[in-house]
Amino acid sequence: MLVLGIDLSSDIGNVSLVQGQTVLGSVSVRMRHRPLLNCIQLIHDLFRLTDCKIDDLDLLSGVVGPGSWTGLRVTAVTLNTLSFTLQVPVVPVNLFDALAENTICRDMDVFAVVQATRTHAHVAQISKNGTRTATHADIEYITFAEIMNIVEKSANIVISASDHAIDKLRVFCGDQIRLTTVEHLPPTSIGAACVASGLYLAHPVKWSESFIRPEYLGSPVDGGAFEIKRGIGGKALENEK
Incomplete structure (x- = not known):
């Protein structure tokens, strides 16, 4: 199964092609300006660097939150457009699931x-x-200042997917935590990696929607329902009954 994975949820935008458990190609760029054009260019470069053709895709996947508001919207628009054009299904990926799937937790x-x-x-x-x-x-x-109320002052590791978050954590937490950054995960496209691992394909009944609907890009409110808030990402398909 050939999967195109898109992750524009943080400062580093990434697009990858994954075949089974093998990363065929991966390209990244720092997301500063013109994120939609950057995404299109990344996809163009990716297929130019590999022997694959866009018509060979079996599945599309992308990180749909939490994360950069603009990045999440660009991801949704790109995936929906490709899905409509190529008639290929879309699997939205929650960033925390992707981080957990690609992290060696040890003890x-x-x-x-x-x-x-x-x-x-x-x-x-x-x-x-x-x-x-x-x-x-x-x-x-929560605020960055409140993070230490959750993360104990022990051998815990805090994983961040954003350069800005890393800086904030160092300011508020200092040396009280062990900080491991994963903005460049192996394989670099965590969206494609999640799909390839079977994390989402294990529950195909949940993916009855081919498109990512806007209401799936929301934010947790009081640990329950989701709402759309500018500047805040969310997760997909979790609020669908």
Whole structure:
């Protein structure tokens, strides 16, 4: 199965082609201006660098939140357009699931931190004592100053998917935490990696929608329902009954 994965959720935009568990190609760029043109250029460069053709795609995947508001919208527009044109299904990927899927937890508690605004972040525990934990229900929306109330001053690792979040964590947490950055995950496209791993394909009934609908790009509110908020990303298909 040939999967195109798009991740524009943070400062580094990435597009990858994954065949099974093999990354055939991956290109990245720092997302500064013209994110839509950057995404199109990345896709063009990716197919130019590989022997694949866009008509060979079996599946499209992309990170749909939490993360950069603009990046998430560009991802949704790009995937929906490609899906409509190529008649290929889309699988939206939650960033915290992707981070957990690509993280070697060892024997530690692991927390994922994704910047939401200049002052706030999405935080969720993705591993406890080396065991994978649920990532959907416990995403908290807090200030960077409050992160130490969740992450204990021990051998915990805080994983960040944003350069700005890394800087904020260093300011507020200092040396009190072990900080591991994963803005360049192996394989670099966490969206494609999740799909290739079978994380989402294990539940095909959830992907009855071919397109990513705008209401799926929301933010956790009081740990439950989702709403669209400028500057804040969200997760897809979790609020669908």
